[in-house]
Amino acid sequence: MGGMAGLGRRGVLALGAVTLLAACTAHSKSAEGAKVRTDLEPLERRFAGLGPLSGARWLGIVLGTDSRGSIPGPTDVRLVGTAQLRAGAVAAITGASQQSFQSEVPTQIPEKLTEFVPKDARWVRSDSFDRDMTAGTYTGAFYLDPATDTVYFDTANPSVPAGSGP
Numbered sequence: 001m002g003g004m005a006g007l008g009r010r011g012v013l014a015l016g017a018v019t020l021l022a023a024c025t026a027h028s029k030s031a032e033g034a035k036v037r038t039d040l041e042p043l044e045r046r047f048a049g050l051g052p053l054s055g056a057r058w059l060g061i062v063l064g065t066d067s068r069g070s071i072p073g074p075t076d077v078r079l080v081g082t083a084q085l086r087a088g089a090v091a092a093i094t095g096a097s098q099q100s101f102q103s104e105v106p107t108q109i110p111e112k113l114t115e116f117v118p119k120d121a122r123w124v125r126s127d128s129f130d131r132d133m134t135a136g137t138y139t140g141a142f143y144l145d146p147a148t149d150t151v152y153f154d155t156a157n158p159s160v161p162a163g164s165g166p
Helices: 002-033 041-046 089-094 111-116 127-134
Strands: 053-063 076-085 139-145 150-156
Touching (some): 041 076, 053 150, 089 139, 127 139
Antiparallel strands (some): 076 150, 139 150
């Protein structure tokens, strides 16, 4: 009899793994369903440190949604995309002595955005600049290209800074 119970438990674990896989595939589909957005206001409110933006192409991807809706609570949103800063803004940011920018290429660029990411960009990134931008309230990486004054951002749950007005 003891062997039967063990098999039952293993069956339950296998079922759990299948459910987990299904959740992961649903997770990637949400990126497919996301529409490339061009509105600037949500980005400028969240990334005020970048100054005025233009030419934005970005996605708001809902992460880890459970199709059965059995997990209540906040939903994580990945905000990822590119935008143009005003001329010279990137040089001003990367020239700030306290930020140690290093060459680093963004990874995991969603397929829908690849055509909007400058092919020959020389991306730089700084952990301390990322911390300044996120103020420690969310996770995010900001890649800057001085030649094109472009930012590529990849963030999770970026919040609007407190006291930034309505």
